[in-house]
Amino acid sequence: MEITINKTQNPKAKPDMSNLPFGKYFSDHMFIMDYDEGKGWHDPRIVPYGPIELDPSAMVFHYAQEVFEGLKAYKSSDGHVRLFRPDKNFARLNVSNERLAIPQIDEALCLEGLKKLVELDKEWIPEQEGTSLYIRPFIIATDPFLGVKPSESYKFMIICSPSGLYYPEGLAPVKIYVEDSYVRAVRGGTGFTKTGGNYAGSIRAQVVAHEKGYSQVLWLDGVEQKYIEEVGSMNIFFKINGEVVTPALNGSILSGITRMSTIELLKSWGVPVSERKISIQEVSDAYDNGTLEECFGTGTAAIISPVGELSWDDKVMLINDNKIGEITQRIFDTITNIQTGKEEDKMGWVLKVD
Amino acid sequence: MEITINKTQNPKAKPDMSNLPFGKYFSDHMFIMDYDEGKGWHDPRIVPYGPIELDPSAMVFHYAQEVFEGLKAYKSSDGHVRLFRPDKNFARLNVSNERLAIPQIDEALCLEGLKKLVELDKEWIPEQEGTSLYIRPFIIATDPFLGVKPSESYKFMIICSPSGLYYPEGLAPVKIYVEDSYVRAVRGGTGFTKTGGNYAGSIRAQVVAHEKGYSQVLWLDGVEQKYIEEVGSMNIFFKINGEVVTPALNGSILSGITRMSTIELLKSWGVPVSERKISIQEVSDAYDNGTLEECFGTGTAAIISPVGELSWDDKVMLINDNKIGEITQRIFDTITNIQTGKEEDKMGWVLKVD
Structure with missing residues (x-):
């Protein structure tokens, strides 16, 4: 045609x-x-x-x-x-x-x-x-x-x-809270797709988050409301005790392209990275024992959004002293430098149009 | 204004x-x-x-x-x-x-x-x-x-x-099957609302149902995939051992106006009616012991849609010999007669425009 x-x-x-x-x-x-x-x-x-x-x-x-x-x-x-x-x-x-x-x-x-x-x-x-x-x-x-x-x-x-910028905060760490009432998606539904309904259903929770002084919500799974899924409309990563962990693609999480690129970059750098089920309790425990080192969201619109504060019920977890973490910054710099041509595209990610 | x-x-x-x-x-x-x-x-x-x-x-x-x-x-x-x-x-x-x-x-x-x-x-x-x-x-x-x-x-x-007619079958009993892979909604989501996303997510299951020779699917709850929610885009009722049972409004089921009218009619007739959790296992057990008497969907578009055959895994349940049940017919007749003015509107449901 x-x-x-x-x-x-x-x-x-x-x-x-x-x-x-x-x-x-x-x-x-x-x-x-x-x-x-x-x-x-x-x-x-x-x-x-x-x-x-x-x-x-x-x-x-x-x-x-x-x-x-x-x-x-x-x-x-x-x-x-x-x-x-x-x-x-x-x-x-x-x-x-x-x-x-x-x-x-x-x-x-x-x-x-x-x-x-x-x-x-x-x-x-x-x-x-x-x-x-x-x-x-x-x-x-x-x-x-x-x-x-x-x-x-x-x-x-x-x-x-x-x-x-998609978020006015840019690379400044954002405050998010764990959503325990609204649910974004469940296995067997449409959570892994980019369809309007997933976003329509999320708007109310976002309004409530803003009213409470948070930028976004952290979504838990629809079945047990225990396992971490996404943040706002981004995928989420935690660096715990040297290892970077992100929820595995389970049918209710979007298969983000920035998520994929982040995982590929980490592997190319030899940084341990794992896609698996991760509960909010595990993140909370890591915070308590001092091994929760970094947290960030990934998505095309914002690219990388560092999380500086995470609230779960009455607990407030301050991550990396509310500063952008080393790995978070490195991923952001590398992806944006490849996108804009400031750094060699060793991964073969860029398509030149002209 | x-x-x-x-x-x-x-x-x-x-x-x-x-x-x-x-x-x-x-x-x-x-x-x-x-x-x-x-x-x-x-x-x-x-x-x-x-x-x-x-x-x-x-x-x-x-x-x-x-x-x-x-x-x-x-x-x-x-x-x-x-x-x-x-x-x-x-x-x-x-x-x-x-x-x-x-x-x-x-x-x-x-x-x-x-x-x-x-x-x-x-x-x-x-x-x-x-x-x-x-x-x-x-x-x-x-x-x-x-x-x-x-x-x-x-x-x-x-x-x-x-x-x-919304369904070409009209009042002829339809064949439905229990959907165990796709999920329509989950508590905390938008299942109780009439928003496009609920319907968009249901279309694929409906296509599969048609390919398999069924008219609609029976949705189970998104958490345990055990409890009955809705059929197609209608609420569902079972008559078991003389009592009419319909799933309680739990946040993931639409609060149907035909559902509400059906419950009110049954109560006015002195027919026992209960809004509660009902599992597909309970329906299957009732079928086995011969107490599953009628099954029908309710919704504005179709009003009443009798269910003649219900498939769950390998089990096929033939309901009331695939004929419309007595209560099902009475509800359909009463609602449509009130709507069209053939029967006195004792419930005060009709608004005359002119």
């Missing part, structure tokens, strides 16, 4: 690139592709960024049959456009599609569309430290029909947002 | 009212009301039915911050328009809103909007047996923003669909 390009005749004014919020401004173009039963995915195209029109009965508004991805483009100091592991995003999108009964996409075609889009809108890639072009591929069910079943028509789109 | 009305200049051709599918055709008008932070809900209005325009970054497409309701309007033989317990729907919508961090609606205003809409589109209420005007109130998050937080703008809408 050929990707057609219809360039805008009215390029938008760019926002102040030195003071960018996250996810608020969008570039001049977007990628769209439609799916219809019997016809498959068709008409991949790049068109001027603009509103979409849907029937009020479109299934996405009622049954949330929707999936998404998030990745980033950077411009290196020599002016080249760089994407971070985009193949992993499209592969994961198909994993989400399978669970949500959405038809599989052609990953190579979507990557091609993404490259063309980012190339066309490369003037929208901010270059200040901490900024990037945040890229959002997503699929929505568009059948005008009220009844629970897989839609017979979908829209796949990619939109791009020149963005600053 | 005054509800403005802008009547269509181009009334649509009506579909064949004697052969209506469910949820596919929509009436001439719709109700809309907007919410903006600092301004609250504003501009309640009835306008011609038509597409809505949203930014591709609208939060509903990404984080599924959305809730909905479903209810029905009927025309009685004397030509009056009747709504079934609409106050319960708007009250439940606010319960869903609270969990999904969506601002509360003014229930009285929304009911007023619904009445005006149904009155205006009353020619769209079908009159054949088994048909009704299915009404779908819903709210979607419209902020053009990529980041997980409560939206600062929303749209509340009501659309109406002249509809036939």
